[in-house]
Amino acid sequence: MLTERQRMILNAIVDDYITSAEPVGSRSISKRGDVGYSPATIRNEMADLEDLGYLEQPHTSAGRIPSHKGYRYYVDHLVPWNSAESAEMGTIREFFAEKLNATEQVIQHAAMILSNMTNYTSILLGPEVFHTSLRHFQLLPLDDNTAVAIIVTSTGQVENKTVSIPPGISLSEMEKVVNLLNSKLVNVPLYKLKSQLYSELGEEMQRHISHYEELMKVLDTALESDHEQRIYLSGATNMLTQPEFKDVDKVKNILDLLEETPTLLKMLTPASGGTGMQVRIGMENKHEAFANCSLITATYSLDGKALGSIGILGPTRMEYARVMGILGILSRDLTAMLAHWYK
Amino acid sequence: MLTERQRMILNAIVDDYITSAEPVGSRSISKRGDVGYSPATIRNEMADLEDLGYLEQPHTSAGRIPSHKGYRYYVDHLVPWNSAESAEMGTIREFFAEKLNATEQVIQHAAMILSNMTNYTSILLGPEVFHTSLRHFQLLPLDDNTAVAIIVTSTGQVENKTVSIPPGISLSEMEKVVNLLNSKLVNVPLYKLKSQLYSELGEEMQRHISHYEELMKVLDTALESDHEQRIYLSGATNMLTQPEFKDVDKVKNILDLLEETPTLLKMLTPASGGTGMQVRIGMENKHEAFANCSLITATYSLDGKALGSIGILGPTRMEYARVMGILGILSRDLTAMLAHWYK
DNA sequence: GTTAGCACTCTAGTCAGATGAGTGCTAACC
DNA sequence: GGTTAGCACTCATCTGACTAGAGTGCTAAC
Numbered sequence: 001m002l003t004e005r006q007r008m009i010l011n012a013i014v015d016d017y018i019t020s021a022e023p024v025g026s027r028s029i030s031k032r033g034d035v036g037y038s039p040a041t042i043r044n045e046m047a048d049l050e051d052l053g054y055l056e057q058p059h060t061s062a063g064r065i066p067s068h069k070g071y072r073y074y075v076d077h078l079v080p081w082n083s084a085e086s087a088e089m090g091t092i093r094e095f096f097a098e099k100l101n102a103t104e105q106v107i108q109h110a111a112m113i114l115s116n117m118t119n120y121t122s123i124l125l126g127p128e129v130f131h132t133s134l135r136h137f138q139l140l141p142l143d144d145n146t147a148v149a150i151i152v153t154s155t156g157q158v159e160n161k162t163v164s165i166p167p168g169i170s171l172s173e174m175e176k177v178v179n180l181l182n183s184k185l186v187n188v189p190l191y192k193l194k195s196q197l198y199s200e201l202g203e204e205m206q207r208h209i210s211h212y213e214e215l216m217k218v219l220d221t222a223l224e225s226d227h228e229q230r231i232y233l234s235g236a237t238n239m240l241t242q243p244e245f246k247d248v249d250k251v252k253n254i255l256d257l258l259e260e261t262p263t264l265l266k267m268l269t270p271a272s273g274g275t276g277m278q279v280r281i282g283m284e285n286k287h288e289a290f291a292n293c294s295l296i297t298a299t300y301s302l303d304g305k306a307l308g309s310i311g312i313l314g315p316t317r318m319e320y321a322r323v324m325g326i327l328g329i330l331s332r333d334l335t336a337m338l339a340h341w342y343k
Numbered sequence: 344m345l346t347e348r349q350r351m352i353l354n355a356i357v358d359d360y361i362t363s364a365e366p367v368g369s370r371s372i373s374k375r376g377d378v379g380y381s382p383a384t385i386r387n388e389m390a391d392l393e394d395l396g397y398l399e400q401p402h403t404s405a406g407r408i409p410s411h412k413g414y415r416y417y418v419d420h421l422v423p424w425n426s427a428e429s430a431e432m433g434t435i436r437e438f439f440a441e442k443l444n445a446t447e448q449v450i451q452h453a454a455m456i457l458s459n460m461t462n463y464t465s466i467l468l469g470p471e472v473f474h475t476s477l478r479h480f481q482l483l484p485l486d487d488n489t490a491v492a493i494i495v496t497s498t499g500q501v502e503n504k505t506v507s508i509p510p511g512i513s514l515s516e517m518e519k520v521v522n523l524l525n526s527k528l529v530n531v532p533l534y535k536l537k538s539q540l541y542s543e544l545g546e547e548m549q550r551h552i553s554h555y556e557e558l559m560k561v562l563d564t565a566l567e568s569d570h571e572q573r574i575y576l577s578g579a580t581n582m583l584t585q586p587e588f589k590d591v592d593k594v595k596n597i598l599d600l601l602e603e604t605p606t607l608l609k610m611l612t613p614a615s616g617g618t619g620m621q622v623r624i625g626m627e628n629k630h631e632a633f634a635n636c637s638l639i640t641a642t643y644s645l646d647g648k649a650l651g652s653i654g655i656l657g658p659t660r661m662e663y664a665r666v667m668g669i670l671g672i673l674s675r676d677l678t679a680m681l682a683h684w685y686k
Numbered sequence: 687g688t689t690a691g692c693a694c695t696c697t698a699g700t701c702a703g704a705t706g707a708g709t710g711c712t713a714a715c716c
Numbered sequence: 717g718g719t720t721a722g723c724a725c726t727c728a729t730c731t732g733a734c735t736a737g738a739g740t741g742c743t744a745a746c
Contacts, residue, residue: 025739038689043740061696061739102505140479142499150493150501156485158493160501162445237602240595248591252583259580368708381720386709404708404727 002052007078008035009045010054014066014074018317021243023063068282071294071316075279079321088326091117096333103127103155106337108232110310110330115235118323120314121258125268126230127155127307127338133189139163139178139222141171149222153190155302155338163222166214177205177215193223229308231264242315244292253289258313263287268309270299277324277331282316294318298327300334307338345395350421351378352388353397357409357417361660364586366406411625414637414659418622422664431669434460439676446470446498449680451575453653453673458578461666463657464601468611469573470498470650470681476532482506482521482565484514492565496533498645498681506565509557520548520558536566572651574607585658587635596632601656606630611652613642620667620674625659637661641674645681653677 002010012035016024026039026046035042046064049055054070057063066074095113107124114122136152145167151159165174184200185193197219206212236258245251257263267285270278277298283291296318297311310331312323345353355378359367369382369389378385389407392398397413400406409417438456450467457465479495488510494502508517527543528536540562549555579601588594600606610628613621620641626634639661640654653674655666 023739027739039739040689040691040741041687044688047741057740059696060741061694061737063739135485136483138481140495142478142495146499148495148499148501150495152483152485152491152493156489156491156505158491158501158503162499237595237598240591240598246591248583248589248594251591252580255580255583366708370708382708383710383720383722384718387719390710400709402727403710404706404725406708 002054002073005037006045006049009042010049010066010070010073011078013046013055013064014070014078017065018319021317023058023065025063028063066317068284068316071281071320075281075320079324081321081324088117088322089329092326092329092333096337103157103338103341104230106334107308110334111232111234114310114312114326114330115238117326118312118314118319119235119238119241120312120318120323121236121238122232122234123258123264123268123311123313124232124234125265125308125310126232127157127302128229132157133187134185134193136186137178137181139174139218141165141174147174147218151190151223154187155341161222161224163218165218166211169211169214169218173209173211173215177201177209177219180204181219194220197223229265231261231268233258239313244315244317250292254293257287257289267295268297268311270297270306270309277327279320279324292316294320296320296323296327298331300331300338302335302338310334345392345397345416348380349388349392352385353392353409353413353416354421356389356398356407357413357421360408361662364660366401366408368406371406409660411627411659414624414663418624418663422667424664424667431460431665432672435669435672435676439680446500446681446684447573449677450573450651453677454575454577457653457655457669457673458581460669461655461657461662462578462581462584463655463661463666464579464581465575465577466601466607466611466654466656467575467577468608468651468653469575470500470645471572475500475645475650476530477528477536479529480521480524480565482517482561484508484517490517494533494566497530498684504565504567506561508561509554512554512557512561516552516554516558520544520552520562523547524562537563540566572608574604574611576601582656587658587660593635597636600630600632610638611640611654613640613649613652620671622663622667635659637663639663639666639670641670643674643677643681645678650681 009029012029012032013024016028016032026042029035029042030037030039046055049070050057050064053067054073055064056067056070058065091113095110098109104126107126111122111124114124132153132155134151135154135156136150138150139147140150141147142162144165146162146164149161149163153159180201181197185196188196197216202216205215209215236255239245239251239254245254267280277296280295280297282294285291285293285295290313292315293313294316295311295313297309299306299309301307310327312318312327314323352372355372355375356367359371359375369385372378372385373380373382389398392413393400393407396410397416398407399410399413401408434456438453441452447469450469454465454467457467475496475498477494478497478499479493481493483491483493485491485505487508489505489507492504492506496502523544524540528539531539540559545559548558552558579598582588582594582597588597610623620639623638623640625637628634628636628638633656635658636656637659638654638656640652642649642652644650653670655661655670657666
């Protein structure tokens with residue numbers, strides 16, 4: 001348990017280090033207006049904080065920098081939670097005032113705004129298609145053996161996939177099936193589509209349609225979850241401006257990881273559908289390359305279910321307060337906007 | 344005009360520099376098996392080549408490196424044009440053997456293969472939608488005031504766009520128009536769509552349809568060239584492995600430029616529909632950030648018209664021979680595949 | 687409990703000298 | 717005349733010594 005003064009000093013050190021990126025010494029803390037103690041006193045407390053694991057010393061005659069445990073404490077107990085800073089609010093409001101009428105556009109644009117505002121890397125996870133439902137299905141023949149399957153979801157997203165059509169299936173048959181599918185399966189959540197395909201249509205189709213087996217296979221692949229979640233990255237090169245990453249090798253590992261979609265997906269997928277804000281510091285990200293990075297994530301949702309997430313990746317020495325504030329506002333407003341569109 | 348021996352020496356220097364990235368001295372050239380002269384002789388020739396502008400010297404007591412003019416000469420006259428190296432051919436053939444039945448997937452996958460094979464950055468320009476034609480158009484209502492416009496092209500690509508529907512337009516009217524459009528405008532090249540919309544449908548619509556003006560506006564925005572060309576980047580971080588870019592600042596400029604879609608588009612769009620291979624060295628790229636980069640581009644085409652391009656970006660010290668070989672094979676095979684699919 | 691003072695530590699920067707790769711020139715060689 | 721050996725010269729890079737300065741830890745005084 002930290003004393004009030006220790007908390008104050010830890011707070012001051014993290015604040016200083018966040019802006020300067022240099023180890024902070026007792027003298028500079030003492031000179032700040034808000035801590036009324038001499039360097040010597042502060043040195044004593046710093047030594048204690050180091051023993052407790054909240055601070056680290058790069059070498060004997062340098063100042064202290066926060067350890068991961070120190071950041072964790074800072075984030076959990078000390079972050080000045082100014083959820084509504086005026087300047088930022090303005091930019092975000094402007095963003096939502098713009099007329100963008102496709103969900104995808106909004107997400108993409110939001111990623112850009114975020115990385116520009118924060119000067120970190122933003123990673124947005126597109127709306128989780130699985131929680132939306134079918135609005136319309138269509139199969140457009142391209143030539144004798146291929147067709148394009150088009151799925152329009154309740155949020156207006158369009159997914160398409162090319163499928164091959166086995167010979168012997170007539171156009172009129174296909175049309176019949178597609179009509180049937182549209183009449184029976186509209187408004188069914190996408191993740192239930194394949195199972196309901198059999199339970200709802202199976203019987204009826206078997207009666208009316210001659211190439212039942214083959215057609216079923218076609219539909220099966222057409223509805224296949226090609227609805228992979230899309231990841232929108234923006235400002236990846238902002239990483240290069242951080243002094244801790246001026247070494248090319250370190251930054252290469254990070255950028256390489258950012259190109260690995262599956263890994264990012266895993267990182268951003270909210271732990272258990274929860275909607276809170278998460279901060280993962282250093283190795284809490286479970287990746288060597290991110291050992292000196294922090295990832296802050298929030299979610300946006302529809303009907304109380306998390307649809308996707310917003311994340312900001314930066315060095316562990318990150319402006320937590322500001323980023324968390326921005327992320328909070330943006331996730332809330334995104335949620336509100338979705339609710340308004342698709343209520 | 345260079346003598347045979349000068350060409351040989353220039354060739355040796357470029358070759359050496361490409362693999363070593365260090366200024367090459369007269370001694371190391373002399374020791375190569377293929378040049379049977381003493382260092383002194385080679386030094387004389389090198390001095391001449393420097394006077395002619397083909398070589399540069401970082402400082403007096405260093406070896407020589409090729410100048411941009413030197414690279415240009417190398418590319419134009421000396422590249423060992425081994426258009427069919429076995430190892431590479433194998434990988435590419437394997438790639439085309441994979442069953443990928445959507446153009447987009449092929450392009451995306453090709454970008455990855457290319458960057459992996461070359462260890463440079465690959466930039467692919469998706470099929471130029473403007474040169475394909477309309478196969479099917481559809482307008483799907485989402486709610487009272489919005490709809491999704493879906494355009495399927497002759498190459499099986501699906502473009503979609505959300506449009507807002509002015510009040511007072513009935514569903515049946517819209518259906519009528521869409522049917523008319525499909526019957527009259529199928530197989531029209533996309534870039535002519537908007538003009539033909541008026542010339543072909545204008546009269547008839549004015550006769551049958553009540554909200555002519557408003558509907559026309561809707562169709563106009565629906566057919567708007569949102570068919571932006573897609574750019575597929577892969578291996579952007581490979582730039583970081585090149586010794587000449589171990590300085591973070593330089594590489595940041597390059598990566599930033601790579602995120603600027605319009606700039607890339609301009610760079611990759613083939614000069615005049617020509618289908619040859621282009622090599623742009625250093626400042627020939629017209630961008631400060633690419634001053635130390637070379638961009639090699641080739642095109643793939645359908646019906647003799649260039650549909651899109653494939654590009655490899657690397658340092659000016661690039662394995663021109665290998666990359667040009669690979670690019671040549673890939674562009675030819677892509678063209679062949681497209682011809683086979685959509686003949 | 688707090689603070690001033692002081693010796694101590696360690697990094698980063700600077701500077702001189704050594705090293706060595708590579709050149710340019712001259713004179714000798716074939 | 718073309719080619720080559722020899723040699724003086726240049727210049728980047730490496731090394732080690734030295735210094736300045738920031739910061740600490742400890743002790744003793746307030």
